[in-house]
Structure formats: C-alpha cells, structure tokens
Amino acid sequence: MFDVLVVDDDFMVAEIHRRFVDRTPDFATVGVARTGAQALEAVATLSPDLVLLDVHLPDMSGLDVMRRLRADRNPVEIIMITAARELDTVTEALHGGAADYLIKPFEFPQLQAKLTAFKERSLTLQSHAGVDQSLVDSLFGSAGQRQAQQRLPKGLSPETGTLVLDAVRSKAELSAAECAELVGISRVSARRYLEHYLETGALEIRLQYGGAGRPERRYRAT
Known part of the structure; x- marks a missing residue:
C-alpha cells in the first residue's frame, strides 16, 4: 500500500x-x-x-x-x-x-x-538488486521513445499521446475501445494513437481470437 x-x-x-x-x-x-x-x-x-x-x-x-x-x-x-x-x-x-x-x-x-x-x-526499483540498460530505459524512457513522442503524425497531440500511453501502462493490456473510454476520446482517435505507438515500438500487440469476424487487437507496453 x-x-x-x-x-x-x-x-x-x-x-x-x-x-x-x-x-x-x-x-x-x-x-x-x-x-x-x-x-x-x-x-x-x-x-x-x-x-x-x-x-x-x-x-x-x-x-x-x-x-x-x-x-x-x-x-x-x-x-x-x-x-x-x-x-x-x-x-x-x-x-x-x-x-x-x-x-x-x-x-x-x-x-x-x-x-x-x-x-x-x-516496484521495479524494489525488485532489482542491480541495473542494466533495459531497466534504465524502462524507468527513464528511452531516447527513441521520446523522439517518437515528439514526431507524432499530423492531427495527433503530444498531450493526448501521453494520456494514451499512461492508459496502456496502467493495464496489462487493452483494446482501442477500452483505451478510448479511459482517456475520454473517440475509439477512432484512440486507434490512431495506439497504431502509431505500435509502429514506433513503444507498444506491442496481441490478437485475441473469439467468435466470427476479425480478431480483437489488444495493446500493451513493451
């Protein structure tokens, strides 16, 4: 606690x-x-x-x-x-x-x-006796991720992008619809941000197969 x-x-x-x-x-x-x-x-x-x-x-x-x-x-x-x-x-x-x-x-x-x-x-700091570069990058944010945040496509704002990344990091994984609800934006907008961060490597994706139709895209932080 x-x-x-x-x-x-x-x-x-x-x-x-x-x-x-x-x-x-x-x-x-x-x-x-x-x-x-x-x-x-x-x-x-x-x-x-x-x-x-x-x-x-x-x-x-x-x-x-x-x-x-x-x-x-x-x-x-x-x-x-x-x-x-x-x-x-x-x-x-x-x-x-x-x-x-x-x-x-x-x-x-x-x-x-x-x-x-x-x-x-x-919790990450408490659970590690020593550090390597990957741990440092996860704590401070790698330069590549910061640069990707600064180079958002036209129509996407850094402020909303930060909220989207924070929403993803607050969950094990989530869909575009779940992200949209957390951040307070439309599902289409959430999907644009999520796909952008997927391309930059800040996020990764898991396809969840259910019934008929396309599998659901589930996003999580790398």
Missing part, C-alpha cells in the same frame, strides 16, 4: 483528489494539506510515499515546497498536480525531481494512470 499526501488549497478539489486516490488499488490518502507549511509538516510527521502537490498555495509555491524537501534530503516522491501550464513551471518541476506532472482539470482515469505508473516504477 502506498501512502499519499494530498496538497491543495481548494477544499473541494483536495477532497476530489483524495477520493480519486482512495479509489485506486494499492493507494490510500493519509493526509490533506492546504498550505505549503502544512505540507512540510505533514511530510515530516506522516512520512508518505507520495505527495500530490499543487503549485499555487497561499503561503508559498509547491515548487518551493519541493525545493525545501530536497534541500532536507527527503526522498518522498512528488507528482505535481496543477493548473499551471507555463513552460518554466514544468521545467522547474522536472529539474526539481518531480516524478510526474498532471494538469488540471482532469478525470479519474488520468490520475489513476499516473498513480499506476508510479507504482510500477517503485
């Missing part, structure tokens, strides 16, 4: 995020903080595994909270959850050691996918 601290100055938003966390298997909310000072105190007293951290807080920014935690050598993982879309904010979060970044508003499947990806990374 992964313990999560939710940090958001809006009471209703924090409550929604808490409910999302508690709906996700293997995750539980252990506290909710409304300010940066409360967040720092809660991390010290509750020792959560993960902090869902808003950027805009009344007393200091979430980035300041993250900097203080890192200055104290606190290893708690952080996912930034914020409406901030400025490139410098995203860059600072990345350089500060945030594990992920999720832009508001979002629905439950998007947060669930982020949490599931976090869980998989954590």
Whole structure:
C-alpha cells in the first residue's frame, strides 16, 4: 500500500483528489494539506510515499515546497498536480525531481494512470538488486521513445499521446475501445494513437481470437 499526501488549497478539489486516490488499488490518502507549511509538516510527521502537490498555495509555491524537501534530503516522491501550464513551471518541476506532472482539470482515469505508473516504477526499483540498460530505459524512457513522442503524425497531440500511453501502462493490456473510454476520446482517435505507438515500438500487440469476424487487437507496453 502506498501512502499519499494530498496538497491543495481548494477544499473541494483536495477532497476530489483524495477520493480519486482512495479509489485506486494499492493507494490510500493519509493526509490533506492546504498550505505549503502544512505540507512540510505533514511530510515530516506522516512520512508518505507520495505527495500530490499543487503549485499555487497561499503561503508559498509547491515548487518551493519541493525545493525545501530536497534541500532536507527527503526522498518522498512528488507528482505535481496543477493548473499551471507555463513552460518554466514544468521545467522547474522536472529539474526539481518531480516524478510526474498532471494538469488540471482532469478525470479519474488520468490520475489513476499516473498513480499506476508510479507504482510500477517503485516496484521495479524494489525488485532489482542491480541495473542494466533495459531497466534504465524502462524507468527513464528511452531516447527513441521520446523522439517518437515528439514526431507524432499530423492531427495527433503530444498531450493526448501521453494520456494514451499512461492508459496502456496502467493495464496489462487493452483494446482501442477500452483505451478510448479511459482517456475520454473517440475509439477512432484512440486507434490512431495506439497504431502509431505500435509502429514506433513503444507498444506491442496481441490478437485475441473469439467468435466470427476479425480478431480483437489488444495493446500493451513493451
């Protein structure tokens, strides 16, 4: 079970995020903080595994909270959850050691996918005594996969592409229809993204044969 601290100055938003966390298997909310000072105190007293951290807080920014935690050598993982879309904010979060970044508003499947990806990374690190290049690539994302993400065909967006990949990684495998439901896009659009990532090698496919007609295409992360 992964313990999560939710940090958001809006009471209703924090409550929604808490409910999302508690709906996700293997995750539980252990506290909710409304300010940066409360967040720092809660991390010290509750020792959560993960902090869902808003950027805009009344007393200091979430980035300041993250900097203080890192200055104290606190290893708690952080996912930034914020409406901030400025490139410098995203860059600072990345350089500060945030594990992920999720832009508001979002629905439950998007947060669930982020949490599931976090869980998989954590379990991977716990289960390996040493590392090789394939493990490093799976944790950091290979250069080839990043370049493929940047070279999406016309009509496909990197933001939606990230959601599609997160959805696939949150499941053992899924169909285009299941992916569409998780991400909130049409089945046709989901199929375009999935086939693109299949071509780049980020995904692989399994054909599931049933009754009459074509076999169902089931996608999973490589």
